[in-house]
Amino acid sequence: MNELIEPGLWSTALTQASRLATAAVLTGAIGFERERHDHSAGLRTHMLVGIGACVFTLLMVQLIQSFDGDDIRSDPVRIVEAITAGVAFLAAGAIIQARGQVKGLTTGASLWLAGAVGLACGLGDYVLAIIAVTMTLIILRLVKLLE
Template identity: 90%
Template sequence: MNELIEPDLLSAAFTQASRLLVAAILTGAIGFERERNEHDAGLRTHMLVGIGACVFTLLMVQLIHRFEGDDIRSDPIRIVEAITAGVAFLAAGAIIQARGQVRGLTTGASLWLAGAVGLACGLGEYVLAIIAVVMTLIILRLVKLLE
């Protein structure tokens, strides 16, 4: 029980919780824009994708630290590839072809980006994540006006 209140453990838990919260907020902004414009994948979906990518990233960081110095070789790029592939699979599900028309490409791309934002948040790269979300919202809003 004492190990639950150790300062290092509390600090790590706070760091993880803050990264998850930032991932939820940032990807929620993308999801809110999609939902407000009545697209299938909205607030919840984008937040879940972002949080999921963040959790996998946090686990990757923990595994690297846990086995540091052992003879086990860790390759964080493989985890990034797995996250990307999983999110791409979900994004592909948002793309529909019906009657010769393709729909959902932008929603699929925004889901893919939500995964990238979650990954960035998991690594503590908040500035990168914020810039990506701001650029995404500008593109989704302004480019639509120009079309």
């Protein structure tokens, strides 16, 4: 049975699982902060956005590796653009205008950032993801006190 398992498959699966789990935890921290203050997009939404962005990133990496030849031209920036556009669509849904006031801009921005954190985790750039989440939580909590 071991002959049927491709060499390195388990290490690849563990790497992917750790990247997905990290995306879930980090974006969950942002979502928890939003949920705590009863905003429309909370813990689950932010986690799903982060995991989704991470999955698309992992698939992009696999596609680039599997089509590593002269016949195929890969452009990872297109995947980044697709992730950004998809998350921006969700973020726009969180923004509403009522009675002359715009609400949900910060929640929309935090969803957009969750997509970026998922992308960073998918690429294995945990340090960048952690710095981004830390700065986000500082902005969402401390800067609000200054407003």
